[in-house]
Amino acid sequence: MLPFSSIDFFLLFAILVGLLYLAKVLLHRYIPFSGMLLLISVIYLIFFYPKPFHIAILLIYSYMIYYIFTCLFQIQNKLPGVFLLVLPMIMVKTNTIAANIEWNEFISFAGLSYITFRIVSVYMDALPNSKPVNFFRYTSYLIFTPSLLIGPIDRLNRFSVDLDGGYSRLNSSRFLEGWQMMIFGILYKFIIAEAINRYWLGPIDAGSKEILVMINSMYAYYAYLYFDFAGYSAMAIGLGKIMGIDVPINFNKPFMAVNPQDYWRRWHKSLGDWLKDYFFMPFYKAFTKWKFMKPYPLFRQNVSLFLTFLLMGCWNGFKGNYILSGSIFGVYSVVHNSYIYYCRKNGRDIVFGNLSPLTVKILSIFIMINLTAIAIYVFSGRIPF
């Protein structure tokens, strides 16, 4: 039973959340808030989530790497550790077959990519000589049910602050706030996305090469993906709030974005932040040290941006449509970054000239909606060529 995928899940969590609130009243002296949350996650994982043993193995494996590389040997270069941490995900994405074994069957489980993201963030954020993260806290962070399957991608430091807040984080105002989010999530996913799928996207012939059909397919898929994913995120945030954890927001009116930078602050924001911190910044810092790149800051930024989005495409899967869609998003960001650079250099807007700010905003929103729709259409794999 995957999170939020059936009525059984909602009934199960009504009971488990009830127990959590009961523990606040009756057991707060004996079981801490963090312990109770971990207990709920473990119960769900063992009895209701597919392949719990696989997750347990990955947790132990990743914690060992984290401990050996950062605490035991204090290795400064993070690259070997990161490689070992993302190795299971790479093997699954590339469908590696070694020694006549299809590793996919052994390693793969629902939510592997998102757990890997969180594992990498713990490892990358670990400072040399710092106290190691407690394994129970590490587990609690990685298997927290609302964000287990497809995010939003939280950070351990932020999660820990909520965990340390204790039972006081369970109160009526947070419960109502969470409930409101969950209701919106249910509306988005189970009603709007489902209606789009059945009555708009479904009947479209994806194999048709007629331009109008393709345009229709493009907008239908974009709308469907938004309501599906934003719906899940809203439910995850809502349930997280009810359970006392502020899962970060993932979507914030993405169709109002005025440029690619703004878009990634509104669409799958937690992934955008993650990519910025763990891909873009290390790339940019590494390129700064390269002699031949040092005099060209714009070039450095653009190469880092493009590589970041290319890797994002590869993360979705080593397939042409995902890699191409990541590259398209990379090109958008590179063009926008260069545009900002030359606007500053010339002291004027080199594209919109003297148009009023409102006109520029409306035009920018229109352009962004259509450009991102094209990139998402490529991502969908529904292009009939």
Place this chain on the structure above:
Amino acid sequence: MNSIIHWVRNHQQWLINVIVYLAIILGSLLMYSPYSNNPENQPSSKIKFVYQQF
């Protein structure tokens, strides 16, 4: 007219809630109830999330 606008402004959140709950109830009846026109799409176990594949 002014009083209607005033009332709507004062009850904005309440109205949004009513619309959302109504949409969920009507949408569920339309798409998930045994009386809907899509019997092949009934089982909720079929529900999956697009991003789940990643």
